[in-house]
Amino acid sequence: MSRLVADIRVEEELTPRGLPVADILAPKRILLTGVTGFLGAFILEELLRTGEATLHCLVRAATAEEARARVERTLRGYQAWDESYRSRIVVEWGTLEEPLLGLTPERFDELAATIDVIYHCGAKVNFVYPYSALRAANVLGTKEVLRLACRGRAKAVHHMSTIDIFAHGGDRLIAEEEMGDPTGIGDGYSQSKWVAEEMVTTLRDRGLPVVLYRPWIILGHSRTGVTHTTDYSCVLVKGCIQLGAGPANDMALNFMPVDFVSRAVVHLSRQEASFGRTFHFANPRSVDLRDIWQWVVDYGYPFDVIPYEDWCERLRAVDPGNALFPIIPLLSGAFPDEPAPRISTAGTDAALAGTGIECPPMDRELGRKILANLVAIGFLAPPAEVSAAAKQPYAPNVQPV
Structure with a gap:
């Protein structure tokens, strides 16, 4: 300190x-x-x-x-x-x-x-x-x-x-x-x-x-679905798809499309009244973790939503080929039971009023765009390939995490 x-x-x-x-x-x-x-x-x-x-x-x-x-x-x-x-x-x-x-x-x-x-x-x-x-x-x-x-x-x-x-x-x-x-x-x-x-x-x-x-968390582009594959959220989704399961936690997540943030920042930066101020950016509509898993299922991936303890048990068996392997130390407490803090955007909202710059919801349509882009660039395997691999006999790696 x-x-x-x-x-x-x-x-x-x-x-x-x-x-x-x-x-x-x-x-x-x-x-x-x-x-x-x-x-x-x-x-x-x-x-x-x-x-x-x-x-x-x-x-x-x-x-x-x-x-x-x-x-x-x-x-x-x-x-x-x-x-x-x-x-x-x-x-x-x-x-x-x-x-x-x-x-x-x-x-x-x-x-x-x-x-x-x-x-x-x-x-x-x-x-x-x-x-x-x-x-x-x-x-x-x-x-x-x-x-x-x-x-x-x-x-x-x-x-x-x-x-x-x-x-x-x-x-x-x-x-x-x-x-x-x-x-x-x-x-x-x-x-x-x-x-x-x-x-x-x-x-x-x-x-x-x-x-x-x-x-706060920036994910995807509202029109194209392009996103950055090093983002923690993308790595988590990829690893869970490879694992074939995600935790069934009730957890609100807050994602914003990058084009909303970039448009807002550039507009605010050109206003004399902005100087000396601090602006927060958060989506007024959060999305539940269970909804994200449903988008994964709807996209065609073989996927189970299971209790957190069961998911952790599966996680112990992952090998270096799973995207979650390098971030396992970060997953302890990654799905907290306590609520996330609420982010006030009152000043940002007032400064953007009347500009037409508004944060769109992170909904099923945008989720599908992001998944499609991640498949198109090769970050995610297509659902058909994952389904074929899932039919192979399961041989867990029981090395300790």
Whole structure:
């Protein structure tokens, strides 16, 4: 805990005081981090689709050419690429894990002189790694973003945080103005995001134009069903399909399509009234875990919904070929009996009123789109293949978990 508290401190010299303010509402040049991630890719696409600015994308790669290819490959993979985007994307070959974002001092200064707005979506996401393994990218990387924002001109920083900075558990309402408490956060990723948000808040209090965004679980695209296969929810569904069973828990889950969040973030980021505020994103309509299992059955997979204790018994027999195998440590307590916290989105709802930007429900139709996309990209085996495999004699692996 003392390490976290020490890391939130930002030296007094890092300040926007006395600096001219960049054109934060009509930017000509924007820097984005995390564009090869799910939300970051769609924020990039939304900025390209609805604006005219040049987009500078910080990308980690072995070469500059590979960095450019990663951006295009990511957008194409998410069905979000348009050839007209090519001329407006400038790839900055760097990384959050190094000083000056891995750029040369000369390039860092050039960006400091020309960038108007920064969307900081980048982070190393891993719920198993300790804080120490994520600190360089998520904490020190955020400080380098703030350093860029406070050099030459004061730039706007749109910081993607997470609801995970709040400890889950207990029937309580988390307000947008509430600050996270690290004492109840158990995983290193959420701890690193708490520290990062605290640093950004410090610079906001020093006068930097800052907006904080805290999304809950993002899954799928409302039109195409594309999603990111590294998401915990997708891995869980895949492993349970391979297992042929899911736990029969009464559990409300909250998922939002990525295009809702990206549209909302970009709209809010262009409003003068947004600066200094924090916005929460959560679906007003949760979905029950049993409904998700029904969508799996309706899609054609051989699947049983069984008591949690029986499911755990089956889980003990999985081998490395099952998608659940690497995340078994995370599954202890993954289906709690206590209710999840309620997330207030009052400020977000009011700011989006009249815009037509609304979160659609996670329903059977969207669930089917997501499953179809996961099959199409090869993440899930087609139901017919799983059915054929299920007819083979069952030979459990009884190694201890």
